[in-house]
């Protein structure tokens with residue numbers, strides 16, 4: 125179940141529709157400080173159901189492009205992930221699809237909407253699609269900037285909890 | 292009041308007597324991970340009166356070289372700083388000296404001993420020598436590894452305290 | 459339950475014991491329980507770096523701690539392996555030799571896992587099969603451009 | 618006392634406003650009081666990076682946060698300037714362009730302050746007048762050796 129591509133539009137600094145394709149299994153993402161690399165990580169966590177307050181910034185508004193010296197703020201943010209499912213690893217009703225698309229969208233002053241293969245669904249439907257794939261709230265599939273140093277400072281009692289949650 | 296040199300012996304990984312001379316005003320210290328660079332910073336903080344528990348490790352024992360696969364543990368640790376005082380910036384009774392040497396030494400199961408220009412003194416004498424030089428417990432003269440990221444995560448109430456203490 | 463915890467502990471411990479020497483080119487690391495009761499005990503990491511003495515992770519250098527934490531992260535990842543893994547500047551505190559061993563481990567794991575690594579490190583860029591450059595030539599607006607390693611250096615993506 | 622705090626606040630704020638544009642090649646930063654009462658208020662940092670919008674430090678990127686914190690550290694240092702300053706891997710999260718501006722600031726300040734910088738960064742090594750290499754060829758035992766920049770790369774001191 126490879127990640128084929130990530131499409132962002134209006135999400136943080138990615139105001140224009142942008143598609144990242146990942147044909148390879150060793151991809152490097154590079155660029156100067158502040159150009160938007162970690163925002164891509166935030167986008168993946170956001171579309172998979174992470175609540176905005178765990179990303180930098182406290183509110184839904186912080187994920188919509190809020191303007192720059194040359195552009196006015198965007199009205200909405202959308203992130204879509206497209207997975208290759210040709211090996212049928214995603215179970216349930218989606219096992220038959222060769223591609224699975226997961227999308228989340230939010231409009232200013234609105235609620236998030238979720239879409240599976242273009243059909244609107246609930247956040248819990250997104251979460252259940254990923255059950256058993258190793259992706260989900262306690263997975264170690266996304267190691268964000270600073271997580272390694274937090275892990276180093278973790279006390280023994282907290283570390284125990286991390287182990288239990290990861291299994 | 293330049294720092295002319297740092298001499299370590301038996302301090303952490305510097306089991307053999309080692310002298311670092313700093314004639315220049317832009318010195319780079321380089322080496323692979325774990326070779327001992329941050330230990331030099333710990334040594335400077337230690338000789339200036341920092342208690343061992345603020346350095347990595349919790350006890351006095353953690354600053355004495357504790358052995359390696361080729362060497363047995365050392366019996367004591369000593370760190371000496373030599374300052375150039377030709378501009379007489381250090382006041383009090385030491386104003387007349389062109390060089391000021393500050394040394395701290397500890398023996399296993401013993402107490403720390405402090406020396407100013409070779410004469411044993413108390414820790415508070417060391418601290419008072421540095422009053423007014425910008426060096427001391429709340430100075431920003433030593434920025435240890437990880438301090439920058441801790442400062443970033445500092446809450447507004449704590450940041451206020453840092454400002455007050457720094458003045 | 460006690461059995462469940464012991465089982466998780468053993469599985470993570472085993473992987474940690476495999477990962478650590480691969481990343482450090484030797485030495486060993488293992489988990490220890492800090493208490494007696496399986497239901498409440500905390501966990502900490504002990505390690506012996508090549509040529510050095512056994513110590514807790516807290517007495518290691520910045521880079522050594524970081525690479526030990528990476529060994530733990532990959533051990534936790536393997537408990538429940540996902541098809542991809544996104545790594546944001548994990549290589550930042552590592553020297554040349556450690557980055558190279560880290561990249562070799564990624565390369566081997568990439569037969570089963572798709573790695574997407576954000577990095578400022580030239581070694582890591584060289585191990586990538588594909589480099590995506592992010593730019594902000596228009597202030598505040600991110601754009602993507604495909605780059606090779608010389609172009610990455612040119613855009614000052616390297617630290 | 619209220620006056621004392623206001624005085625410190627203003628002095629640090631003024632230096633922060635000077636340091637920040639030097640490190641970022643533009644933009645501005647300033648301290649704000651989070652409360653109304655001078656005796657109890659907290660302090661936070663607001664900044665506008667070149668071409669970007671004003672935001673609190675928490676919404677910045679990893680490297681931007683670090684360089685902003687450096688601007689604050691030097692502002693605090695200047696309150697009570699010492700004759701030397703020891704910096705341990707402060708440049709780690711910075712890209713090429715930011716490291717260069719940071720080193721230019723150090724170079725200027727080094728007319729009054731002696732800087733001793735621990736680094737894995739090739740740019741920072743190039744700005745140094747003197748390079749001290751630390752090695753552990755005998756495991757667990759640190760030794761010092763004078764190096765030039767090519768020897769530093771050879772000892773894999775670079776990340």
Ligand SMILES: Nc1ncnc2c1ncn2[C@@H]1O[C@H](COP(=O)(O)OP(=O)(O)OP(=O)(O)O)[C@@H](O)[C@H]1O
Pocket residue numbers: 135136137155156157158159160161162163164185186187188189190191269598666669670676677678679680681
């Ligand atoms: N809602 C938003 N609208 C517009 N811009 C935003 C928004 N949220 C964040 N940004 C911008 O995104 C930038 C941060 O991007 P990001 O953290 O991805 O950088 P980075 O490439 O990871 O940098 P580094 O190498 O320093 O870690 C910030 O400068 C910020 O101005």
Ligand SMILES: Nc1ncnc2c1ncn2[C@@H]1O[C@H](COP(=O)(O)OP(=O)(O)OP(=O)(O)O)[C@@H](O)[C@H]1O
Pocket residue numbers: 302303304322323324325326327328329330331352353354355356357358436507510511517518519520521522757
């Ligand atoms: N009391 C001690 N006796 C012997 N060795 C010690 C002692 N205390 C610490 N060490 C060793 O010193 C090493 C750490 O050195 P240090 O933190 O200075 O590394 P560093 O050069 O700063 O590395 P990095 O680039 O990763 O930050 C550890 O590997 C540890 O084994």
Ligand SMILES: [Mg+2]
Pocket residue numbers: 161162163269546678679680
């Ligand atoms: Mg980042």
Ligand SMILES: [Mg+2]
Pocket residue numbers: 328329436519520521705
């Ligand atoms: Mg260090």
